[in-house]
Amino acid sequence: MADIAGVNGQREHFRVVGQRNLPGKLSYAIAAGIAKFGNDYALPDMLHAKFLRSPYANARVVSVDTTRARALPGVADIVTWLDEDIARISSHGESFGPGARPWLDNIADQEGAEVAVIVVAEDEDICDEALRLLDVEWEVLPHVVDLFRGRSPDAYVIRPQVRDTPTFGAPGMGGPPNPPKRGNVAYSNVISGDAEAGFREAAHIIEYDLYTPAFAAHLPNPSGSVAWWFDDPYCSEGGQSLRIEGAVRERMAIAMMYGLPPEKTVQEGLFMGGKYCDWGLRKSQEITPLLAKRAGRPVRCVNTREDMFDFIMKxxxxxxxxxxDDAGMITAVEDDSIADGGVWGSSSFGNVGDLTQGPYNTLKCKNVTQRMEIVDSNRGKMYVSGQHCPFNWDSITMAIHLIAEKLGRDPIDIARLNLHGPTSQDDINPVPSFEACVEAGKKLMDWNWHPAGTKKLPDGRMHGVSFRYQMCPRHSFSSYNCKLELRNGVVHMPTQGPLFGVFAVECNAMVVAEELGLNYDDIQIDFDYRETFTPVGGGSDGTTASAWAMKECANILKRQILEAAIEYANDPPMPGFGHGFGPPPPPPGPFAGLTPDDLDIVEGRVVLKSDHSQGAPFRHATPKNIFATYSGRPPLALWVTGQMGKQLDTMNTAYCEVAVDTETGEVEILRFGVVADPGKVMRPISLESQIDQVMYFSQGCQLLEDFVYDEKTGVKLNNNMIDYKKPGMLDVPRVDREFLETRAGNAAYGSNGISHSLANTHLAIIAIYNAIGVWVDPPATPDKVLKALGVI
Amino acid sequence: MPSNVDTARSVTFTAETASDRAAALIDGIPVSLTEYRCPICGGTFTGYADLKSHYATAHEGAAAPVVAVLTLNGRNCEVLIEPHWTLKRTLQFRLGLTGAKHMCDKGVCGSCTVIMDGRAVLSCQMLAVECEGRDIETIEGIAANPKWRPLIDAYCRWDAMQCGYCTTGFLVSAKALLDKNPNPTEQECREALAGNICICGTYPRHAQAILEAAARLV
Structure with missing residues (x-):
């Protein structure tokens, strides 16, 4: 068990943490239909706004005549990219995209891109009509939606103005400088060890291709915002304050965009919908303050669900x-990738960032060469996304299965052989968490691996299995500024909203309750946008790392409560005096002459450690209001130490079992299995839900989902929820889950982040290979399976 | 600050407070119209005849809104509806009910589900003017009815929600199922909710919640 810094890191017994069926703090609002998301806000006298969106994959607006649109009854305002108000604003939301770009310009670099003009009108229908009445002169340019065409030397260069190489991550580490950008192609190479020497050592060399299709946004709800300006009685100096709803958690980004102090930027809504690592702000979430200021009325701007297909996983x-070698030990890896660079402003987190966060760090083999071409395209935008790591991971998952196939060995044994030890790549010891996961996983799955194409089910379908490992990383991107308050005997936990689809606030409340000897329902959550604490450094980060900091804070509060109880007992108020106009002060607890070490807190009472029957409830123990604060984060987060993959403390494993009908090409996932060690399970149901989500997501991108473009026009052909198929209730397979608690993480109680590390692009694809002995690229639709089998 | 915007500071959402707030939303819908607002230019009129007259002169050729009486959560209310508006749009922008969610707008995802004459229907695919005389039940009505507290409770206990955006659509479908089949099997739950899409992957928890609620509702 790891030595976890901080108080009570080695707690053995839990009353609250780990409990099931504790409702989320906002769950009743959601279930009752009273939760307001950004696009739910409808205000009196509210205007609506819409962007001109490009019908072309790559085009430039040469000119716009707005005369006819302005004359349309109900049109309140029209703004173009040439307007000074537009030129003055710039985005401050999360973005790691290269190159400065005006907030709105006349370049349309994907079909559906917001470009050149915004119309504001009494309702959305009038907006649509006004957009139709714009006289737009387009210059249609050649496009790139096929990466192979885009990388050819004679391809049209779609971004001649942006010549820098995406830099997120650490390209060039240990090798020569990256070549300069050529045409549409930027380069990023990461070289470690000596791959050529490694290949000379090898007894066997395999080569294979791995393809990951583009798939669509994880945002369930259409983005948008509503903004208005108001006279603020709490902040009357310097003009009106801004209220904006729907800009998710980016109140500060909006304040910076409009040059406002934070206290004049109000965002009280508590619900932002899903934000699963898609942290970028859409323009509809940023522009409403400007439009509301110009109109002197509230303005709403909301994307359609079709508009949300601007996002791609690359x-x-x-x-x-x-x-x-003959034992299956990997001696060298060469990874040559061609990745979609997306449109101008896309994050490189999801392509270049992979190069230093990928699976190869978990191997004993250090001879790894990664060469990546990043091709500018007109396909879509990649916002900052932490989904990068899991997707790249399956390049090595496939290697493990192919080596096993070649040597007639179980892939789990090949993985075990190649996995380095817990402390470094030079550590040859087994990883205890991995060993525990695979032992449980084999039982869970009745694991009996067979060579490809050798097992037929009684119903005639072919049976396939696959296995994959990943790590539950030591999270913590940022420090957490925690505050707790004992007020009138009740413990308050102030936190910012809005919340998205993880139950991090709840985990924090559970930890506070655990440490203070209270129940979950005893913790009063005070949602207030002005607070500094927000457990949203990412799903697992916000759950486990923030909870570590909150645990420290809870223990500071506990100490202060005990000290206050003794102080009150030592110096009680004189009867009849000292309580002003309020009720008489409560009698103190039996703590006179004691020290804090003599006391404890049990079930909401301060008690004597030696006799729990002797004590007083908080309200009697001290009449004080007590504040405790703590700022910090758990130590040794891998994002900070740069050891991602090189230290292995908590792991997870996933399994897939499929049946393939070789007559119809239909693939059925019989079940997924997951054995995961998140160190410590904080809130079981939300962890289960998180795992179901990534497994269904993985199912979708391997069997169903694929962005389809018309090569000739560059237009997206399936950017709606009819033609782009996401798994539904009857599509999803069984997910068998088992959790281990090795307590080896760095966060609260030895927990670690599981995040979306189980998300994968090839677990089912490998199982299909194991079933039929031929590879089918994802998504493995029946026609592709039959084609791979040579049936059609 | 506009008067109809609530503030959220230090709000505690319990079964009771959430139910009360849902009931307050329903109670806040006026039974009859006292103001007629032109959707094109924003002008307001005290009578419908005045609005129609305004249309004839100021917006010649445009289809004027109509006054319809909707039966919503057991109460009749007058609503000024543009003929092409969907029920979903009307609920949000005319009646202030946002439990039915704006999502695909194509009848695919189930986020805007309401119950009409006992059947779960997609409010983004129903013209509001065609809903006159039909019994419409929204999530707010279900939440405000103490009878359905076990279903709301079960959804919260089982985290049959994650980001929460699609949740109400599922819950309305679940209620429609239980109206017809008080003791469904797990497979029947799955089939009844097959028209609702959740990108957060909450699927297995809905059946768990419905089965628990069914046991408590009997």
């Missing part, structure tokens, strides 16, 4: 070359 082609 398409990638990988060619792998892996050398290994």
């Amino acid at each position: 398409q990638r082609y990988v060619h792998m070359k892996v050398g290994f």
Whole structure:
């Protein structure tokens, strides 16, 4: 068990943490239909806004005549990219995209891109009509939606103005400088060790291709915002304050965008919908303050669900070359990738960032060469996304299965052989968490691996299985500024909203209750946008790392309560005096002459450690209001130490079992299995839900989902929820889950982040290979399966 | 600050407070119209005849809104509706009910589900003017009815929600199922909710919640 810094890191017994069926603090509002998301706000006298959106994949607006649109009854305002108000604003939301770009310009670099004009009108229908009445002169330009065409030397260069290489991550580490950008292609190479030497050592060399299709946004709800300006009685100096709802958690970004002090930027809504690592702000979430200021009325701007198909998880082609010895030990890896760079402003987190966060760090083999071409495209935008790591991971998952196939060995044994030890790549010891996961996983799945194409089910379908490992990383991106208050005998936990689809606030409340000897319902959550604490550094980060900091804070509060109880007992108020106009002060507890070490807190009472029957409830123990604060984060977060993959403390494993009908090409996932060690399970149901989500997501991108573009026009052909199929209730397979608690993480009680590390692009694809002996690229639709089998 | 915007500071959402707030939303819907607002230019009129007259002169050729009486959560209310408006849009922008959610707008995702004459229907696919005379039940009505507290409780106990955006659509479908089949099997729950899409992956928890609620509702 790891030595976890901080108080009570090694707590053995839990009353609250780990409990099931504790409702979320906002769950009743959601279930009752009273939860207001950004696009739910409808105000009296509210105007609506819409952007001109490009019908072309790549085009430039040469000119716009707005005369006819302005004359339309109900049109309140029209703003173009040439307007000074637009030129003055710039985005401050989360973005790691290269190159400064005006907030709105005349360049349309994907179909559906917001470009050049915004109309504001009494309702959305009038907006639509006004957009139709714009006289727009377009210059239609050649486009790139096929990465292979885009990387050819004679391809049209779609972004001649942006020549820098995406830099997120650490390209060039240990190798020569990256080549300069050529045409649409930027380069990022990461070289460690000596791959050529590794291949010379190898007894076997395999080469294979791995393809990851583009798939669509994880945002369930259409983004948008409503903004208005008001006279603020609490902040009367310097003009009106801004109220904006729907800009998710980006109140500060909005304040910076409009040059406002934070106290004049109000965002009280508590619900932002899902934000699963898609942290970018859409323009509809940023522009409403400006439009509301110009109109002197509230303005609403909300995307349609079709508009939300502007986001892509990037398409990638990988060619792998892996050398290994007769035992299955990998000696060298070469990974040559062609990745989608997306439109101007896309984050490189999801492509270049992979190069230093990928799976190869978990191997004993250090001879790894990664060469990536990033191709500018007109396909879509990649916002900052932490989904990068899991997707790249399956390049090595495939290697493990191919080595196993070649040597007639179980892939779990090949993984075990190649996995380095807990402390470093030079550590040859087993990883206890991995060993525990695979032992439980084999039982869970009745694991009996068979060579490809050798097992037929009684119903005639072919049976396939696959296995995959990942790590539950030591999270913590940022420090957490925690505050707790004992007020009138009740413990308050102030926190910012809005909340998204994880139950991090609840985990924090559970930890506070645990440490203070209270029940979950005893913790009063005070949602207030002005507070500094917000457990949203990412799903697992916000759950486990923030809870570590909150645990420290709870223990500071506990100490202060005990000290206050003794102080009150030592110096009680004189009877009849000292209580002003309020009720008489409560009698103190039996703590006179004691020290805090003599006391404890049990079930909401301060008690003697030696006799729990002797004590007083908080309200009697001290009449004081007590504040405790703590700022910090758990130590040794891998994002900070740069050891991602090189230290292995808590792991997870996933399994897939499929049946393939070789007559129809239909693939059925019989079940997924997950054995995960998040160190310590904080809130079981939300952890289960998180795992179900990633497994369904993985199912979707391997069997169903694929962005389809018309090569000729560059237009998206399935950017709606009819043609772009997401798994539904009857589509999803069984997910068998088992959790281990090795307490080896760095966060609260030895927990670690599981995040979306189980998300994968090839677990089912490998199982299909194991069933039929031929590879099918995702999504493995029946026609592709039959084609791979040579049936059609 | 506009008067109809609530503030959220230090709000505690319990079964009781959430139910009370849902009931307050329903109670806050006027039974009859006292103001007629032109959707094109924003002008307001005290009578419908005045609005129609305004249309004839100021917006010649445009289809004027109509006054319809909707039966919503057991109460009749007059609503000024543009002929092409969906029930979903009307609920949000005319009646202030946002439990039915704006999502696909194509009848695919189930986020805007309401119950009409006992059947779960998609409010984004129903013209509001065609809903006159039909019994419409929204999530707010279900939440405000103590009879359905076990279903709301079960959804909260089982986290049959994650980001929460699609949740109400599922819950309305679940209620429609239980109206017809008070003791469904797990498979029947799955089939009844097959028209609702959740990108957060909450699928298994809905059946758990419905089965628990069914046991408590009997």
